[in-house]
Amino acid sequence: EVQLVESGGGLVQPGGSLRLSCAASGFTFSTYWMTWVRQAPGKGLEWVASIEQDGSEKFYVDSVKGRFTISRDNAKNSLYLEMNSLRAEDTAVYYCAGGIGECWGQGTLVTVSS
Amino acid sequence: QAGLTQPPSVSKGLRQTATLTCTGNSNNVANQGAAWLQQHQGHPPKLLSYRNNNRPSGISERFSASRSGDTASLTITGLQPEDEADYYCSAWDTSLSAVVFGGGTKLTVL
Numbered sequence: 001e002v003q004l005v006e007s008g009g010g011l012v013q014p015g016g017s018l019r020l021s022c023a024a025s026g027f028t029f030s031t032y033w034m035t036w037v038r039q040a041p042g043k044g045l046e047w048v049a050s051i052e053q054d055g056s057e058k059f060y061v062d063s064v065k066g067r068f069t070i071s072r073d074n075a076k077n078s079l080y081l082e083m084n085s086l087r088a089e090d091t092a093v094y095y096c097a098g099g100i101g102e103c104w105g106q107g108t109l110v111t112v113s114s
Numbered sequence: 115q116a117g118l119t120q121p122p123s124v125s126k127g128l129r130q131t132a133t134l135t136c137t138g139n140s141n142n143v144a145n146q147g148a149a150w151l152q153q154h155q156g157h158p159p160k161l162l163s164y165r166n167n168n169r170p171s172g173i174s175e176r177f178s179a180s181r182s183g184d185t186a187s188l189t190i191t192g193l194q195p196e197d198e199a200d201y202y203c204s205a206w207d208t209s210l211s212a213v214v215f216g217g218g219t220k221l222t223v224l
Contacts, residue, residue: 045151045218047204047212059213100149100164102170
């Protein structure tokens with residue numbers, strides 16, 4: 001069974017940091033383009049970042065460039081999102097997604113608030 | 115980063131046909147095609163189609179997608195109560211080197 005499980009969300013103060021993880025199973029992780037998508041409460045989907053299969057190319061939405069870093073460890077079938085200098089507007093459920101969106105995790109909630 | 119344009123809401127009757135639209139430009143929908151996602155309240159999105167009209171396994175034939183120029187469409191036939199959900203389109207934008215999403219359409223089945 002294809003599965004993506006996110007972890008690492010929580011409450012953090014503005015300016016703080018968090019590292020999200022996404023554990024993949026049930027498919028050949030190393031052959032999939034991987035993506036982080038977020039959804040603020042009551043809002044639509046927003047693409048955050050994507051990474052190519054071998055990690056050589058990474059892409060980010062303008063609002064997180066310089067603050068967030070996407071990475072992967074194909075040996076551990078894992079995707080990561082390092083988030084620094086967090087702002088209130090980063091509050092959202094963060095989903096990891098595989099390929100062109102064939103599989104999604106259940107999401108992890110990040111709340112940035114003092 | 116500019117997104118794709120979707121109508122905020124569409125309402126149709128049970129067993130009717132709904133067509134949802136998604137407008138982009140020559141850098142995204144027109145040359146890369148669009149994907150369509152369905153999201154029920156409190157659940158993660160689910161892929162319905164990709165690159166205009168390719169359906170993942172397990173997706174009902176009642177869902178079909180198409181594209182004309184820079185506008186993608188998702189047609190849902192024989193509407194059922196479970197089709198009531200939010201629908202999003204997305205595409206890779208070659209100019210931005212980014213994924214762009216539409217704002218989503220809330221489909222109500224009357």
